[in-house]
Amino acid sequence: MRNIWTIAKREYDNYFNSPLAYVVAFSVLLPMGIYFSLIMWVSSQQAMMGGPAPESAPINWLFVFLMIFLSPALTMRLVSDEARMGTLELLLTAPLRDFELIAGKWLGALLFVLSLAALTLIFPIIINNYVSPGIDWMVILSSYLGMILISAALLSLGTGISAIFTNQFAAFFVTLGLFFFLWFMVSLPASYLQEGGDVLNYLSLSTHFSQSMNNGTINLGDIVYYLSLIALGLFAGTTAVEIRRWR
Amino acid sequence: MIKVSGLTKDYGTRRAIQNLTFDAQQGEIVGFLGPNGAGKTTTMRILTGYMPPTDGEALVAGYDVVQESLEVRKRVGYLPETVPLYTDMIVFDYLKFMGNLRKIPNVDARVDEVLDMVGLFDRADGYIGNLSKGMRQRVGLAQALLHRPEVLILDEPTIGLDPGQVVEVRELIREIGKERTVLLSTHLLNEAQNICDRVLIINKGKIVAEDTTENLQARLIGAERVVLRVRGEADDLAKTIKQVKGVQGVETKPDGSVEFEFASGKDVRPEVAKQVITSGYDLIELRPLGMSLEEIFLELTGSEPKKK
Numbered sequence: 001m002r003n004i005w006t007i008a009k010r011e012y013d014n015y016f017n018s019p020l021a022y023v024v025a026f027s028v029l030l031p032m033g034i035y036f037s038l039i040m041w042v043s044s045q046q047a048m049m050g051g052p053a054p055e056s057a058p059i060n061w062l063f064v065f066l067m068i069f070l071s072p073a074l075t076m077r078l079v080s081d082e083a084r085m086g087t088l089e090l091l092l093t094a095p096l097r098d099f100e101l102i103a104g105k106w107l108g109a110l111l112f113v114l115s116l117a118a119l120t121l122i123f124p125i126i127i128n129n130y131v132s133p134g135i136d137w138m139v140i141l142s143s144y145l146g147m148i149l150i151s152a153a154l155l156s157l158g159t160g161i162s163a164i165f166t167n168q169f170a171a172f173f174v175t176l177g178l179f180f181f182l183w184f185m186v187s188l189p190a191s192y193l194q195e196g197g198d199v200l201n202y203l204s205l206s207t208h209f210s211q212s213m214n215n216g217t218i219n220l221g222d223i224v225y226y227l228s229l230i231a232l233g234l235f236a237g238t239t240a241v242e243i244r245r246w247r
Numbered sequence: 248m249i250k251v252s253g254l255t256k257d258y259g260t261r262r263a264i265q266n267l268t269f270d271a272q273q274g275e276i277v278g279f280l281g282p283n284g285a286g287k288t289t290t291m292r293i294l295t296g297y298m299p300p301t302d303g304e305a306l307v308a309g310y311d312v313v314q315e316s317l318e319v320r321k322r323v324g325y326l327p328e329t330v331p332l333y334t335d336m337i338v339f340d341y342l343k344f345m346g347n348l349r350k351i352p353n354v355d356a357r358v359d360e361v362l363d364m365v366g367l368f369d370r371a372d373g374y375i376g377n378l379s380k381g382m383r384q385r386v387g388l389a390q391a392l393l394h395r396p397e398v399l400i401l402d403e404p405t406i407g408l409d410p411g412q413v414v415e416v417r418e419l420i421r422e423i424g425k426e427r428t429v430l431l432s433t434h435l436l437n438e439a440q441n442i443c444d445r446v447l448i449i450n451k452g453k454i455v456a457e458d459t460t461e462n463l464q465a466r467l468i469g470a471e472r473v474v475l476r477v478r479g480e481a482d483d484l485a486k487t488i489k490q491v492k493g494v495q496g497v498e499t500k501p502d503g504s505v506e507f508e509f510a511s512g513k514d515v516r517p518e519v520a521k522q523v524i525t526s527g528y529d530l531i532e533l534r535p536l537g538m539s540l541e542e543i544f545l546e547l548t549g550s551e552p553k554k555k
Contacts, residue, residue: 089331
């Protein structure tokens with residue numbers, strides 16, 4: 001456990017050594033900020049005519065949507081770059097289990113995303129100040145739990161893919177392709193199928209956030225889905241490192 | 248401390264090392280001598296738990312490198328050949344990170360201590376990327392020493408260092424080797440002679456000779472070869488040298504220099520020098536020719552082809 005933390009902490013600190021962290025933070029916070037301002041402006045116009053209060057759900061959805069494109073950039077070099085630079089040799093000869101290495105890398109990336117998510121809490125706080133009697137914080141809690149789980153799942157898959165490749169750009173594009181597939185494409189044939197459409201819908205990333213946790217509904221099925229993806233990514237990464245040893 | 252038997256490693260169809268058997272005791276510095284691609288790094292990677300062997304067994308500090316890999320890794324300090332480092336990290340932070348992975352108590356104090364040992368105390372706050380190759384080598388060495396390992400495995404520890412640093416690092420290794428087991432690889436014969444108690448010569452994945460440095464030296468160097476050069480024309484130089492008693496195998500080289508041999512222990516260089524000068528030549532060079540590794544291999548494989 002302590003090993004995982006040691007790896008995670010170095011990885012977290014390392015994000016701030018490169019421009020990558022700032023680029024990702026900028027690419028998340030700027031669109032969210034613009035979108036938020038837009039929503040506030042539109043609802044303030046509508047409020048005069050008795051329109052609905054602004055919600056934070058669309059903003060949180062944007063965070064998750066941006067993560068599909070940006071999280072591969074956060075995970076691409078986690079293991080692949082260590083392999084390319086040769087530093088993996090030091091980690092693999094340190095008293096550290098392969099799983100601890102992968103889990104630490106993943107946790108480091110997750111901590112960075114959690115920091116980003118914490119910054120976005122400013123949006124519901126602002127909304128809360130403008131609407132009476134305030135917003136439903138339980139919905140926000142559910143929404144953030146969903147954001148964290150989906151990010152954790154994406155980062156886990158990304159870490160696993162990074163462990164397979166020695167070239168970080170290969171890792172980036174494969175990860176991005178996988179996320180694209182899971183978010184947009186896997187459920188496309190569902191409506192044309194007689195049977196099995198439910199399975200495809202269950203596999204889709206988007207169905208487990210937009211229509212459930214982001215609206216305050218926490219399903220066991222959704223949580224199991226995310227936890228399975230996290231386990232799959234970490235398992236794939238650990239296996240990839242073990243295979244590297246045997247080559 | 249290190250016990251290796253029948254160790255074999257294949258990379259695909261290529262056999263990197265074949266049936267290696269050797270051991271190393273506590274307080275012993277064992278040198279792995281061989282040309283590039285002989286299998287030194289492969290053997291070391293197996294001993295550090297980096298990768299498993301295809302066949303055979305290796306025990307380090309009493310633990311099996313495959314079955315009890317984590318126990319082995321706790322007790323081994325390793326300096327890989329390429330000295331991989333995080334160039335965007337600060338020296339102190341890097342060593343602290345490695346120390347935390349090794350769960351060293353009081354890690355800050357220990358990092359300072361090790362930095363002092365390798366002479367990098369004043370560079371602790373600098374980025375690793377800004378260090379010279381020699382300094383990086385010493386950061387790598389510091390990392391290997393951090394946890395006071397029982398066994399130290401160093402892959403070409405003095406490569407890329409300047410001569411002064413080479414002396415320092417060798418001194419450090421000798422000091423460590425008094426209590427701990429050190430296995431180091433090198434392709435420099437004089438380095439092996441200089442610091443190792445025992446030398447394993449490895450070629451094409453097999454051990455071709457194993458002996459103490461003194462024995463090996465005595466066996467290898469039956470005769471010493473010297474090159475001699477004078478200023479200007481030296482047509483009869485070879486003839487002049489041949490007159491000295493004990494001189495053998497005189498040979499004139501195309502560049503005008505003359506090489507000769509004398510039996511080990513019967514140094515005739517003073518007599519040769521006198522002879523050359525009294526014959527009216529201006530002596531400008533009289534230098535022993537070191538044996539190259541290739542010559543040693545020829546010597547070894549020629550003299551004992553049936554060594555098991």
